[in-house]
Amino acid sequence: MSTGSSSPGTPPLARLRALVRRVVPAPARAPLHALGVALATPTRPGVPLFADASSVWVRRLPYFVACVFVAVLLPVTVTVLTQEYQGNAAVAGVLATAQTAPLLLAVTRPLQAWWIVLSADLVGALVLLGADGTPGQQWPWTPMAVVGYLALMLAVGLREPRRTLIGVWLVTGVAGWLCELIAPRFSEPIHVVLFVLSGVVLLLTGTLRARGDAQRRLVEQETISEGERARRTLLEERARIARELHDVVAHHMSVITVQADSAPYRIPGLPDAAREEFGSIAASARESLAEMRRLLAVLRSEGTEGERAPQPGLDRVQQLVEATVRAGVPTELSLAAELGDVPQAVDLSAYRIVQEALANVVRHAPGAPTLVSVRPDEDGVWLTVLVVNGASEERGSRRTPVEDGGTGHGLVGMRERVRLTGGTLDTGPLPDGGFRVAARLPLSTSAAASTKGSTS
Template identity: 40%
Template sequence: MDAYGGLRGDLFHDAFAYRPLRPLRPRDGSARRGAMREAVAWLPHAAICFLAFVTLLLGYSRSMDGFWGSRALLLAGLMVTVPVLMTLVRPIGAFWLSCVVIVITGMLGDHGSMSPWTPGTVFMHLSVLVVVALRTRPRVAGWMWVVTFAVSMVMSTLRGRSDPLGSVQMAIFYGTVLLVISVVHIRKDAERQVSAEKSVTAVERDRRTVLEERTNIARELHDVVAHHMSVVAIQAEAAPYRVDNPPPELAQAFATIRENAVAALTELRRVLGVVRAEDYEAPDAPQPTLADLDGLLANVREAGLPVEKVITGAVRELPQGVELSAYRIIQEALSNTLRHAPGSGARVEIGYVLGGLGLRILNGRATAEAGPSQGSGHGLTGMAERVSMLGGAMTAERTAEGGYEVTVFIPVAPTGPAERSERSGVSEASGVSGVSGAESTVDLAKGAGHGTAHGTGERA
């Protein structure tokens, strides 16, 4: 039943449906076509017309002269030519029409011949099988071979001369041709499927990489946010003790501020527990800033990479999130240089400009065996995510000398007096003797930062 269902679906269902052969599409996907490209697009149609012309020449069969006389050339030529041309618009219908032509020519041809096949019908059916097999799937080619073999055996029997050897020979000949076409079809389908799977896998890998990088960024920024929230809580705790006899309304307002800050720290600790991996180990030091860059460059030089640092503009303290991201970007760019351009030199430029921070990490051509010229792209993905989070811009491209250059600009709002007083207020608040909840606030900040806020607590 399954075999019958497959035969019916492939050769009987909508056998004469209109399926025109479409022109070839340009491989580059461009809509513009020149004269040569337009001619190549219609090459399959020209090839089929050439096969029809050859079939017309072979269609004249002297074995039909006794029946049709002088009309044999025109009639026999048209009969074997129509199925070939029909493959342009109705491929499955062309196959059935070819079988009908084989039956008609076999019944009306020379009965002294053992085989019902003539040169015209052999070439006609071969052309039809090739075109239909190329336009359909491999299973259709198998069904066409079965039907062709059955028609050949039936025609040999109806002609009154059994010809099993000739039918087997034709079956082997057509089967070999269809087998080659099917193998090519299956190979192309497999390559297309593998290409599609690779494309999907690459997309999924990039998406997973972005999520991993965002998770890492979230872990680090939790520490920065926890520090600022702990500062708010400590200042709110210490503010009433800075003045004599503060109004009850003022004391209550600062108490509310502290309660909200402590609640926010608690929620931060819960959220960090969600984004933290099972094998995540909390760092035991504060998150690095640009002030720690010299230590990073020293480690890179020990690894065999000469690094030069250039700073332009007036050095100033930037928000912790900006300094942390700048440090990580430089760290990842230098790591890429060590992996993919060993033996080259690197140059790190930091520009403190009005309205932001500029970074430029440049390395020369590799002088040692570098392996693949490009990595998985995870490092660039992480840098791009950090820059995008801060609303900046980033470019990464090869230089004319064969090296690689990463440029980043991170916008930074001007630092106001309120922001400076917030930083200085932490140390002042620590000297107030009556702050009963300061220690608990710092402990909570440590929990929210998972170790990185350890330095925050020390500064507080």
């Protein structure tokens, strides 16, 4: 029984997320989530921090924070330099501006802002050597300089690569060490504190940036993999269709070869020119069969023995429906009593379309009432294949494929088969939550030619 608390094996990050969901109200979670995504997204050089965030307030947050730091640190720095360190007011104003105003630049170019701030801090340390109030105060870095420097480290860590962060950290330590060598009598542990705190800030923000880089690369790789997967699926389905059509075409070519070879014996008094013509037809047919067998050997290099079995047709649709019913899907079949002369390619494609559609119903809409209709139109020119299912009623039912011979490529295979035969395919969801697959396949070459001409 669930008690609402996380189990001991739950990762700390998952526990924190669960705690946030319980404590933070739902309206406040969206801004927090947007801020988290922005922190995990690396920023390109010259582009403001969080520029890729979806939320407007997150994109403006760096400017707001920088303005707050400048508005607070600038007057406080001037006051402390003039009253505590007893420095010149004009010089204090220039130093305070040079040490705080570059924080605004840090939103877009933090490394350049760091050079300005570091130089201003070093100049300020040298100027304070001659101030009357420096003895007994923090030197070489004033408390305000430490706060502003750490705020600058946040921007640097979120923008720059790891090598640059290490360089910034080491230069910070070297600058403090040089100041201690110049005036050891004024030196305070403040430069050690700044060295340690800046390293911690750079480590945390650098780690966050590295995580964002890794996530971005992962998303790019997933996008590429998804495109490659779709392309591979399409190619596999086309190869499968080619293997199946070989059996259909090979049958007709074999009939042509036999008829051409036997024509001189079946037709008495055949002229010599006609005998040669039939012999040429038979030779061409045998050569075509040989070429097709060589092509089939390539296409079946990764095939299975099951693909060498006789290809199914509409005479096995009843078996598909019975298998679907056994899988827990109530299915009704409406099959025309007289289908007439159905071309083998259309016969095979119609069967595969019904097979894939029923397999999808079993997988994605278990228990949904389904109707299968296969019948020609009034003129006998087109064959209509219709598979319609309602909304799923048995979410927990088993999901067993209708037959092991399915391609497993769903709508991709249907579209390829329909396109190959010159038909049309219409698929899509229904208002009641069901799904519809409707295919129109030509029963004559004239119908297929008219369709191809209208779509070209």
